[in-house]
Amino acid sequence: MKARRLALRWGLRLFCLAYVGFLVGVPAGSVVWRALSPGFSSAWNAVTTPAAIHAFVLTLESAALAVALNTVFGVGMALLLARRRFPGASLLEALVDLPLSLSPVVVGLGLVLLWSSREGWAGPWLAARCIEVICACPGIVIASAFVSLPYVVREVLPVLQEVGDEQEQAAETLGAGALTTFWRITLPTIRWGLAYGVLLTTARILGEFGAMSVVSGDIVSRTQTFTQFVSDSFTNFDPAGAYAGALLLGLLSVAVLAALSFSRSREARIR
Amino acid sequence: MSITVQSISKSFGTAPALHDVTFEVPAGSLMALLGPSGGGKSTILRIIAGLEEPDSGTIAIDGEEVTHLPARTRGIGFCFQHYAPFRHMTVWENVAFGLKVRHRPKAEIAERVSELLELVRLDGFSRRYPAQLSGGQRQRMALARALAVQPRVLLLDEPFGALDAQVRKELRTWLRELHERVQVTTVLVTHDQEEAMEVADRIAVVRDGRLEQVGTPAECYDHPASEFVLTFLGPATRLDGSWVRPHDLVVTREALPGSHRGRIERIVRLGFEVRLEVLLEDGTDTWVQLARRSYDALGAEVGDEVHVHVGVGRRTWPVGEETDPQGQSLVGVPPAP
Numbered sequence: 016m017k018a019r020r021l022a023l024r025w026g027l028r029l030f031c032l033a034y035v036g037f038l039v040g041v042p043a044g045s046v047v048w049r050a051l052s053p054g055f056s057s058a059w060n061a062v063t064t065p066a067a068i069h070a071f072v073l074t075l076e077s078a079a080l081a082v083a084l085n086t087v088f089g090v091g092m093a094l095l096l097a098r099r100r101f102p103g104a105s106l107l108e109a110l111v112d113l114p115l116s117l118s119p120v121v122v123g124l125g126l127v128l129l130w131s132s133r134e135g136w137a138g139p140w141l142a143a144r145c146i147e148v149i150c151a152c153p154g155i156v157i158a159s160a161f162v163s164l165p166y167v168v169r170e171v172l173p174v175l176q177e178v179g180d181e182q183e184q185a186a187e188t189l190g191a192g193a194l195t196t197f198w199r200i201t202l203p204t205i206r207w208g209l210a211y212g213v214l215l216t217t218a219r220i221l222g223e224f225g226a227m228s229v230v231s232g233d234i235v236s237r238t239q240t241f242t243q244f245v246s247d248s249f250t251n252f253d254p255a256g257a258y259a260g261a262l263l264l265g266l267l268s269v270a271v272l273a274a275l276s277f278s279r280s281r282e283a284r285i286r
Numbered sequence: 287m288s289i290t291v292q293s294i295s296k297s298f299g300t301a302p303a304l305h306d307v308t309f310e311v312p313a314g315s316l317m318a319l320l321g322p323s324g325g326g327k328s329t330i331l332r333i334i335a336g337l338e339e340p341d342s343g344t345i346a347i348d349g350e351e352v353t354h355l356p357a358r359t360r361g362i363g364f365c366f367q368h369y370a371p372f373r374h375m376t377v378w379e380n381v382a383f384g385l386k387v388r389h390r391p392k393a394e395i396a397e398r399v400s401e402l403l404e405l406v407r408l409d410g411f412s413r414r415y416p417a418q419l420s421g422g423q424r425q426r427m428a429l430a431r432a433l434a435v436q437p438r439v440l441l442l443d444e445p446f447g448a449l450d451a452q453v454r455k456e457l458r459t460w461l462r463e464l465h466e467r468v469q470v471t472t473v474l475v476t477h478d479q480e481e482a483m484e485v486a487d488r489i490a491v492v493r494d495g496r497l498e499q500v501g502t503p504a505e506c507y508d509h510p511a512s513e514f515v516l517t518f519l520g521p522a523t524r525l526d527g528s529w530v531r532p533h534d535l536v537v538t539r540e541a542l543p544g545s546h547r548g549r550i551e552r553i554v555r556l557g558f559e560v561r562l563e564v565l566l567e568d569g570t571d572t573w574v575q576l577a578r579r580s581y582d583a584l585g586a587e588v589g590d591e592v593h594v595h596v597g598v599g600r601r602t603w604p605v606g607e608e609t610d611p612q613g614q615s616l617v618g619v620p621p622a623p
Binding site (some may be wrong): 051181185188189199200203 | 337357359363370372385431432435
């Protein structure tokens, strides 16, 4: 009996390890190995070409902007959904979740339909005022914000619901206005949930490829994002650039992951 | 600072929560809103605080109408049932919060906070977080926080509801002492009649969104305005078709004029108090509350035949009808001043 249970336990462990190992560990490891096998300096050179640097900076900048937008929007939306009852609230909540299930390619096409300077609904009006959205930075930021919309809301909303509004009411009875209450009570209460949501948003945007491939235009040194740089290097027979770029993206994810687990543990400690 | 609640009505959706509630809390006094849960007491308190708005009626604090003022400008201190401590702040920061948002000078804040922490006996805990305090300590921190801004009135929602019995009793006495020292007009919500009678100068009995009676604990106990107040405020039992307080009944071995014969079914000894459950000849189950000494003098056991009558000068109230023996209506007796 005991031996059987022991065998089962070890069997399960081995199975899980093997599953995760083959699915994640081995491919990730091979990327690291392939990227670094020609030597660190050649990998470094591959990701410091002007095109690579431009793609990297563009990705970081648009990510920063989209994260900022979604942080403000996400906190506001979570507050609205948690603290107010209004008709259509559940519809709104469902809409916020839509990007989770919608394929990014569809997102990209939808954005083109709306913003394209020739056949879009709003695009021509903007184009007449010399603002390009598709194949330009605004399109990249909008697509980034779209695909990462739910993460801040989804992390902050349950915290707000669990904590309730008594602390905010207490602050009000003590003489605090709405703004003071937000800065001194609400924000500190949701800070670790918010940090987690922001990190998830960042990770999602850095890795986005589908919507970008429709929206950005992929013009080298102008509108090429970093994932596109990696993909293009690969298809253009530049494996050194592809693997070194992939390694860099991988390192970014590891950094985000470390920050995520830190904020998770802080959140657990506060509760 | 007095509080005047005038003809307040409020409904949530279609469910009416309060009907035409009117009462006054004299300056410096302690009033308890007493009643079963879900009766609307907390809603009254939240309307006084400005956390809810009434559908109709007015609230005045110290003669000034505040019905449409936001909570933060009403000059109130509010303690929530679960204390609502600011979890990310230390005890010191919690108490200082109201003064900080008022931009008081640092020295004044420091002085006032340490003074208050001493008052609520939390000096030495100032650097702890609420999670590191016991329930009773959190309750006292919430009180200090509410008192820090020198409110015109103090509002307490079930202040001892979440505490265990022992701490509750201690805090009750402590709250009464605190009230004597601070002298701030206080309204507290409770469903515990003993708590209300012990702590409050006056009691407002609330049921199903209506005010049943307002008066001193003694008035409400001795002259209940309704059958509900009678049975909610203290023990009541039946004899000869009337309500009577079980401690107003007398048990004898011999039949007396006007007494009822019965048999002792059960004896419950509660230290000083002894309860005799008696089945009367007419089939009524009644019970008598005796002091230990009277019980010993009686020397009765289960199964013994005894005679029960209402003590001289003690009141009874008719069952079911809302009129008292003097022909005076029990309902709608004006609140005693």
